[in-house]
Amino acid sequence: MSTTQASAAAAGPDEPAADNYLTHRRGVRSWLLTLDHKRIAVMYMVAILGAFLLGGIFAVLVRTELLTPKPVFLGNAAREWDLYNHLFTLHGAVMVFMFVIPGIPAIMGNFVLPMMLGAKDVAFPRLNLLSFHLYALGGLFFVYVLLGGVLQAAFGIHLPGGFGLDTGWTFYTPYSTGKSITGVIPATMGAFIMGFSSILTGVNFVASIHMLRPRGMTWFRMPLFLWGLYATSIIQILATPVLGITLLLLLAERALGVGIFDPALGGDPVLFQHFFWFYSHPAVYIMILPAMGVMSELVPTFARKHIFGYRFIAYSSIAIALLSFLVWGHHMFVSGQSPLANAIFSLLTFSVSIPSAIKVFNWLATLYKGDIRLQTPMLYALGFLVLFTVGGLTGLFLGALATNVPLHDTYFIVAHFHYVMMGSVLFAFLGGMYYWWPKFFGKMVDDRWGRIAALVVFVGFNLTFFVQFVAGSQGMPRRYASYPEKYRIYHVISSIGAYLMAVGLVMVALNWWHSLRRGRPAPANPWGSNTLEWRTSSPPPHDNFAKAPEADDPYDVSAWRFDQASGGWVHEPAQRGFDVVVPPTKA
Amino acid sequence: MSQTTPVTDPHDHPPHLAHHYDTPQQQMASGKLGMWVFLGTEVLMFGGLFVAYAVYRHNHPEVFEYAAEKYLNKIWGGINTLVLITSSLTMAWAVRCSQLGQKRAMVTLLGLTLLGGVAFMGIKAVEYHDKWKHHVFVGPTNIYRQAQSPAQGESTASAKPAAPAADSARLKQEDPNIGTSDEPRLRPLAAPPPGLAPAAKQRGGAEVHDPQRNQRLLVSTFFSIYFLMTGLHGLHVLVGMGLISWILVRGLRGAFSPQYFTPVDLVGLYWHLVDLIWIFLFPLLYLIH
Amino acid sequence: MTDPNTAVQTADHVHVVPPRVLLNVFAGLLVLTVLTVAATYVNLGAANIWLALGIALAKAALVALYFMHLRYDSPFNAVVLLCALLFVALFVGAAVIDSHQYRVEFEPPPVTGTP
Numbered sequence: 001m002s003t004t005q006a007s008a009a010a011a012g013p014d015e016p017a018a019d020n021y022l023t024h025r026r027g028v029r030s031w032l033l034t035l036d037h038k039r040i041a042v043m044y045m046v047a048i049l050g051a052f053l054l055g056g057i058f059a060v061l062v063r064t065e066l067l068t069p070k071p072v073f074l075g076n077a078a079r080e081w082d083l084y085n086h087l088f089t090l091h092g093a094v095m096v097f098m099f100v101i102p103g104i105p106a107i108m109g110n111f112v113l114p115m116m117l118g119a120k121d122v123a124f125p126r127l128n129l130l131s132f133h134l135y136a137l138g139g140l141f142f143v144y145v146l147l148g149g150v151l152q153a154a155f156g157i158h159l160p161g162g163f164g165l166d167t168g169w170t171f172y173t174p175y176s177t178g179k180s181i182t183g184v185i186p187a188t189m190g191a192f193i194m195g196f197s198s199i200l201t202g203v204n205f206v207a208s209i210h211m212l213r214p215r216g217m218t219w220f221r222m223p224l225f226l227w228g229l230y231a232t233s234i235i236q237i238l239a240t241p242v243l244g245i246t247l248l249l250l251l252a253e254r255a256l257g258v259g260i261f262d263p264a265l266g267g268d269p270v271l272f273q274h275f276f277w278f279y280s281h282p283a284v285y286i287m288i289l290p291a292m293g294v295m296s297e298l299v300p301t302f303a304r305k306h307i308f309g310y311r312f313i314a315y316s317s318i319a320i321a322l323l324s325f326l327v328w329g330h331h332m333f334v335s336g337q338s339p340l341a342n343a344i345f346s347l348l349t350f351s352v353s354i355p356s357a358i359k360v361f362n363w364l365a366t367l368y369k370g371d372i373r374l375q376t377p378m379l380y381a382l383g384f385l386v387l388f389t390v391g392g393l394t395g396l397f398l399g400a401l402a403t404n405v406p407l408h409d410t411y412f413i414v415a416h417f418h419y420v421m422m423g424s425v426l427f428a429f430l431g432g433m434y435y436w437w438p439k440f441f442g443k444m445v446d447d448r449w450g451r452i453a454a455l456v457v458f459v460g461f462n463l464t465f466f467v468q469f470v471a472g473s474q475g476m477p478r479r480y481a482s483y484p485e486k487y488r489i490y491h492v493i494s495s496i497g498a499y500l501m502a503v504g505l506v507m508v509a510l511n512w513w514h515s516l517r518r519g520r521p522a523p524a525n526p527w528g529s530n531t532l533e534w535r536t537s538s539p540p541p542h543d544n545f546a547k548a549p550e551a552d553d554p555y556d557v558s559a560w561r562f563d564q565a566s567g568g569w570v571h572e573p574a575q576r577g578f579d580v581v582v583p584p585t586k587a
Numbered sequence: 588m589s590q591t592t593p594v595t596d597p598h599d600h601p602p603h604l605a606h607h608y609d610t611p612q613q614q615m616a617s618g619k620l621g622m623w624v625f626l627g628t629e630v631l632m633f634g635g636l637f638v639a640y641a642v643y644r645h646n647h648p649e650v651f652e653y654a655a656e657k658y659l660n661k662i663w664g665g666i667n668t669l670v671l672i673t674s675s676l677t678m679a680w681a682v683r684c685s686q687l688g689q690k691r692a693m694v695t696l697l698g699l700t701l702l703g704g705v706a707f708m709g710i711k712a713v714e715y716h717d718k719w720k721h722h723v724f725v726g727p728t729n730i731y732r733q734a735q736s737p738a739q740g741e742s743t744a745s746a747k748p749a750a751p752a753a754d755s756a757r758l759k760q761e762d763p764n765i766g767t768s769d770e771p772r773l774r775p776l777a778a779p780p781p782g783l784a785p786a787a788k789q790r791g792g793a794e795v796h797d798p799q800r801n802q803r804l805l806v807s808t809f810f811s812i813y814f815l816m817t818g819l820h821g822l823h824v825l826v827g828m829g830l831i832s833w834i835l836v837r838g839l840r841g842a843f844s845p846q847y848f849t850p851v852d853l854v855g856l857y858w859h860l861v862d863l864i865w866i867f868l869f870p871l872l873y874l875i876h
Numbered sequence: 877m878t879d880p881n882t883a884v885q886t887a888d889h890v891h892v893v894p895p896r897v898l899l900n901v902f903a904g905l906l907v908l909t910v911l912t913v914a915a916t917y918v919n920l921g922a923a924n925i926w927l928a929l930g931i932a933l934a935k936a937a938l939v940a941l942y943f944m945h946l947r948y949d950s951p952f953n954a955v956v957l958l959c960a961l962l963f964v965a966l967f968v969g970a971a972v973i974d975s976h977q978y979r980v981e982f983e984p985p986p987v988t989g990t991p
Binding site for chain 3: 615616619620623624626627628630631634635637638641642645646661665668669672673675676678679680683686687852855856859862863866867869870871874875876
Binding site for chain 2: 114119120121122123124125127199200202203204206207210211212237238239240241242244245246248249252256257258259260265266267268271274275543
C-alpha cells in the first residue's frame, strides 16, 4: 500500500457520507415501511426508550408510596392499596416485556449484527420489519391496559376487557384467571404478540449468522457480541413459543373457563407455574446474554487488549443458553412443587452459574495489564462487572433450597433480580448505547457528562437495591405496600436511591439529546475497535459499506492508531507482507 | 468479491435475488433454514399443549379412556389422518413439480392439497358438531360441569328435579347406548388418601360429598384439552390453506420456475408440519385404550 | 462473500425427490396408520401408549426425512427439529415427574345445599 492509498483509506470513512441511512429517503412512510435494519433499529430505540421511561415512572411512584407504611397516594384510608398493586405489576410487565427482553437485541443487535458480518442487511429484512410492527402492536395493547387503568382510577370510566393489571407480572393463577377484574386479557394478548416479535427476531439472527458470514469469518473469528446474540436467539426460538401457549391457555382459562389451572375444576395451579417459568427463566438469559455480548466488545476495546479466552466465552454463551432450560423450577421451591423436583432443580441451578463465572473471569483477565481508558462506555462495563457479580452470587443463595425458603418472596429476591436485570443488563445497555451512539447518529456524546451521569446512576442504583438485600433477609416481603416500622429505614434509603438514579438517568437522556443537537461529528472509529462496523463512516451509508470489508481477528486492536487530527482511530494493520505502510504523519 | 453498488436505488436488484445475498443458492438455503427454525418454534408451542395433555392423562387415565371411548370416533379420526397424509403427498409432489417447472401439474397438485385441507376441516366440523349436540363444549357450559351427571347411575343427593332428567332423557334419545351395558363406564374413584377427604360438616345446608363429581369435572378438562389441541391445529390448517391458495394463485401467474420455487418449498414445509402434528394428535386423542 | 463453511447448497442443481420415493413413503405412512389403529385392539397395558408413540415417531420420521427433504438437506436443519423435539420432551418429562409426586386426587370444594 502506498502512502497516498494509506491516507486515502484513512481519510475516506472518516468523512461523513454525503448520503447516509438517515438521509437516504425522507418521510414517515420511508421509515415505517423501511427494510433497512438500521432504521428498524432506530425505531425500536424510540419505542423501547419510551417504554423504559414509562416503567421508570411507575417505579418512582411505587418507591414514593413505600416511603411510609401509611397510605401516601396509592392507597385509601381503609388501607386498600389496589392502585399500588397495579403499579408494581405494570412496572414489572412493561420493563420485562417492553424494555429488558427486546432492549439490546432489537436496538444494537439489529443495527450492528449485519455490519459486524460485513453484510448489507439481515437474512430476512421484511420479517425484521414485521418484528418491529408486532412489537409496536403488542405495546398498543399495554397502552390500552394502562389507559383503562387511568380512566378507571381518575374518572371511573370502564373500558371493555378490564382496566389496569394487578396480578403481578407473573400472572399467577387462579387469581389471574378468576378473581382479578383487571385487564388480564388485553395484557395477555399484548404479551403474546410481543412474543412473536421476539421469536421472529431470533429466527432472523440465527439465519443471518449461519448464512451471511463473509469469507474468512469462521465461527471462531466472529465477534463475541454475535455469539451472545446467537445464544440469545436459541433461547428466543425454543422458549418464547412456550410463553405463547401459556398465555393462550391463560386466555382460554379466563375467557372460556377451561379449568386446567383451577383447583375448583380439577385443575392444577402449579402447572401454570411450570408453563410460565419454562419460558420466563430462559427469558432472563435472553436478557443477560446480549448484555454479556456487549461486555465482550467493550472490555477489550477500552483495555486496548485482545479478549482473553475467546473460545471459553463463546462456549459459555451456548452453555448458558442450554443450561437455562434446566432450572426453571427454582422459582417454585415453595409453591408446592414436589421435593424430588426441588432437589433436581436446585442442583442444576448451581451448574448454570459456572459459565457465567467463566465469562467474568475472562473479562477480568482481559483487563489485567491492559491500557485501560475510563471513557463512559467503560465505566458502565466496570459497573457491570461489580453488579453482575453481586447479582450472580446472590442467585446462588437463592438456588440453595434451605436458604430459598426464608428468602423467597422477600425483598432479597427483588434486590437479586434488579442487580442482574438492571445493574447488569441496564448497565450493559447504557454502555452499548454510548459505544455505538457515534455509529448510529454520527455524533459524539460529551464524555465528561457521560461519566458523571454514570457515577450518579451507579451510586443511586446501589443505594436503592443494596439495602433491599438487608431488608429481605430481615423478612420484608415483596409486593407489600405497607410494613412494620422496623423496615422503614430500608425503604427510605431505597427510595432516596431511586430518586438519585432517576436523576442520573435523566442526565443520560439529556446527554444524548445534547449530542444529537450539538455533538461533535464522529469519526468512523472513535474507540479503536477492530470489528467490521467501524470500517465504514459514522453514520453508515444506506448499504452499510462502500466496499465489503475483509474479515480478520475482531479483537486485534493493535491494528489501530489514534489520530489526533481526526479525533478517531485509523486502521494500520500490522505488516505481514512485503509492503511497507508509511503512516501519513511520518511522511 | 464485493458487488459494486449500482448508482440507482440499491433495492432495484435482479428479480428474486435480494441485494444482501450473493447467490440464489445462498438465499434459498437461508430461507429454508429460517423456515425450519420457525417450524421449531411451532413444535415448542404445540409442545406446551402436549404437556397439559401428558400431565392430566398421567394423573387421570381412567377419565381419558372414558371420554375418548364415549365421544371420539376412531373412524373419523382415521379418515382425517389418511386425508392429511394424502395431502402431504400431493404437496411434496407439487414442490417437485415446481422444481422442474411443471406448472400445470404443480397447480393441479396444489389444488388437490387444498381440497385435502377442506376435507379435513369438513370432517372436523362434523366431529365438533357431534360433540356440541351432546352439550360437550369448552368451558363452563360443558355438560360435565353441571351438577348432575349425564351418565346413568351417578345421581347425587338433592339433585335439581327437572333439568337433569331432561338432560339424560335427551341424551338417551340421541345415544341409545346410554344406560345400557354397552355404555363406557367411568370407573369409581379410588379412595383419597387419609386426611384429605373433607370431613362431612353441616354448614346451613346438606353438604354433599361426591367423589364422582371430581371425575366428571375432569371429563370436561379432557375436552378442554381436546378442543384446544384440535382447535389450534385446525387454525393452523386454515392458515396453511390460505398459504397454499396464495402460492396457487402466484403459480398460475407463472411466478415460479426451476430458478425460483422457494415459496412453494417453504409453504410445503409448513403444511407438512401441520401433518406432523396431527400424526401425534391422532393416537394420543383418538386411540386411547 | 459466500464462505464454503457457511453455504449449504452451493451446487447449482437442487435435489429433486423422485416420484418413486414419494409413493413409497406414502405407502409406508398408510401401512403405519393402519397398524396404529389395529394396535388399539390388542391390550398391552401400559405399553400401548409407547407403541402408539413409536409408530407416530416412525411416521413423523418418514414425513420429515422425505416429504420435508431433511434427508437431502443441510444437517443443521435436522438439528433444529431434533432440538425442538428434545426440549418438548424435557418439558413434558419434568412436568409429569413433578405432578406424579403429588398425585393426589384434587377434591373440589364440597357442594353445600342444592347443587
